Amino acid sequence: MDKHIKVMLVEDNPAYRKGLACALEQTPDMELVGEFSAAEFALRSLQENQDSPDILLLDLNLPGMSGIESIGPFKKERPETKIIILTQSDKEKDILHATKLGASGYLLKSTSISQLMDDIKCVHGGGVTLDPSVSQFILDSLHEASGKTVANSELSTRELEILTLIADGLVQKQIASELEISIYTVTEYIRNIYDKLDVPNAPAAVAKAYKSGIFPPPK
Template sequence: MAINIMITDDHSMIREGLKNLLELDGDIKVIAEAENGEDCLDKLKTFRPDVLLLDINMPKMNGLEVLKALKDRKSKVKVLVLTVHNETEYLMKAVDIGINGYVLKDSESAELKKAIFTIADGETYIQPSLIPALNSKMIQKNEDELKIDALTKREMEVLKEMAVGKFNRDIAKEMKISERTVKNHISSIFKKLEVTDRTQAAVFAIRNNIIQIM
């Protein structure tokens, strides 16, 4: 029995090319196509693909937003992200939200099909060339989480204020504590995060979404 696929990509030529490629051997059937995230979610109300091929960069609603929406809906569809993004940042975000697979658009057709069959069988498939960077990022994430857990509630508040560029006197005024207490908190933060200055602490805060930058 053929595996039913839905392709979501904002480029019609890519959708057409993928359809022709995947249906070549008769073991995969493309039952639906969508040109953006909103279109994808709408068509999933009608179509029931075994595997959803999902691009990340799309208008109206990107692939990561689609993943979040599917998670909120408790959708059972298996998702294979097919993207040009080989940056670990995108892979980590997709993994954190919840995906079944992640493959780059420049991969060989054999690898794409292998990913589809693997996912359809209930397994996870990450393109092998991306795994070392993913493992390294996961290790760093786990280490960062331990450091964050070591911070007290007060230290976390100071870190947030410091990371957005506030001076000690401003932090002291905001938190209604003395500048000496602020300095003590900052020294403790540096030690726990294993950083040596405010810039490194700010980078840590941004990397771990403790503060948001526009």
């Protein structure tokens, strides 16, 4: 059985794309199945081929169709493929829009290659990943927003602890180490948190926790 994580890359900067491609090709448990300079080219490739990538690394600032505009078509074409945004943009509207559309991760290009590889594995394993600076930005942006109380969320002590660590910007591997539990247990807790809060991903969970009063407003 092929256990490689199949990764597709959409990035218009040739030098950066080449660097990422080399890193992916040199990682034993990953396979680069396509690299494209525009979303339209990547979508056409998916339409013409049966195989689906496990992970799509997607830049936002692309020629033609932007990364934000392409999330919907990518999800429609390959709903099983998980999207990680990899961009220079830390703009509120980009972060919130991308996560609302279903991105499983939002990373800045300042992320180290080794951290990126860990984040890809995290998302492939069913988790989510969020750049620490982006996580703080979301908290700072949303804490003043009014919201309704979450009905019947009933987060357990452990679930609340894990949600707090997510808000601090930790990824699944780091949470598992911090709490001295397995990464698979962390994944299960995170799924339960999303179900109870009725949210699709980590940024939405953190935002709802602040808006609903589960978390106190940041000082």
